[in-house]
Amino acid sequence: MKTPAISESEWKVMQLLWKKAPQPAYDIIEQLSKTEAWHPNTIKTLLSRLQKKKAVGATRYKNLFLYEPLVAQNDCVRAETNTFLERVFGGSIKPLLVHFVENENLSDAEIDELKRILQKKGKR
Amino acid sequence: MKTPAISESEWKVMQLLWKKAPQPAYDIIEQLSKTEAWHPNTIKTLLSRLQKKKAVGATRYKNLFLYEPLVAQNDCVRAETNTFLERVFGGSIKPLLVHFVENENLSDAEIDELKRILQKKGKR
DNA sequence: GCACAATAACTACCCATGTAGTTAATTTTA
DNA sequence: TAAAATTAACTACATGGGTAGTTATTGTGC
Known part of the structure; x- marks a missing residue:
């Protein structure tokens, strides 16, 4: 949208x-x-x-x-994210994720949760 | 900075x-x-x-x-990221990562890479 | 040395945004 | 029902950003 x-x-x-x-x-x-x-x-x-x-x-x-x-949060988030991604990371997602995982402090719990999510994702 | x-x-x-x-x-x-x-x-x-x-x-x-x-790319990326995080995800990282992993299409290779990064990160 | 080309410097203009004042309308209350 | 309180509507104004025109300066080829 x-x-x-x-x-x-x-x-x-x-x-x-x-x-x-x-x-x-x-x-x-x-x-x-x-x-x-x-x-x-x-x-x-x-x-x-x-x-x-x-x-x-x-x-x-x-x-x-x-x-x-009148607009869905998800759509706005996606739009905003794309702009951000484009301008800061040249449009590709990986560097962003790497940046986050490496440079922003994640708690152990968050890391675990992420792993779980990735696990599920990878399975399909 | x-x-x-x-x-x-x-x-x-x-x-x-x-x-x-x-x-x-x-x-x-x-x-x-x-x-x-x-x-x-x-x-x-x-x-x-x-x-x-x-x-x-x-x-x-x-x-x-x-x-x-005169400013380091890393510092700018971090600053921009924080603003973005704040406004779109209320400042917390996890929802962002979840959003990404779930809603933005990641290739299998990217998923694997992420897992690796998390693995390393989790070890410490 | 001078005209020309390249570069820099200054100026301009419109729109979005942050921020709020002023005025008008409507509701409540004494 | 007239005054007070609430709410809405309109107006305002400064700053930042996107975009580019105009003018001044300076190095270069003849």
Whole structure:
């Protein structure tokens, strides 16, 4: 699926909507104000912009709007990942995985889990 | 190491400089014009901006400049990776790796290689 | 030494994004 | 029902980035 470009700040909004939807603006504002020092209007702006680019939809409910994502998280993740992969690792996955496994600290548990996943994957 | 923010297009320039440095502007222009439909001035602008933010240095050589990276590729990769990780996977590595292994197509060879890497890693 | 070609430097312009103020509409409440 | 509170809508403004035009400078071939 084609996904619109979602900016840094907008991602934070989307994450909340993917976790739970539909939600009114003030819920989003409340949640975000825990982690971000954003003015409520800022968040409204983000919502409008997301709405404009068809990433979220809004339906009127009494005097307020309920927002919900119109794009799937998975699609956005994939899109974002591709861009990232392209620009930083020239598009190929292996160097990325190698980088991660080698340079970012993984706990033993994570390593084990990964091994398991790979095991399953390799079997087919 | 602290690295400056490097934009999409700027990355393409950096990649070339990391591959070989120092290089004069026209070499970069020539190489990039193979893959990008950019006006030479555009590339000069990118170089200036990179220079301004101290990502590349330039030393005069006769009537031209030789450019070279001032930031290590590894540091930039790490920085970019962290941003990406943060925004898309909420900062934790495992979901990312899982996503990759599950959703992006890995060849058998890649899977094997990964297993090997993990094996080594797990040993310590 | 001068015209020309190459290079550098400066300027420009539009769009996206981060951020928020101002105004209008609507609901609730005294 | 008029004022206060809430919410929505619109407007604003600075910065960064993509993209390139214009002008100045400098080395080079004649």
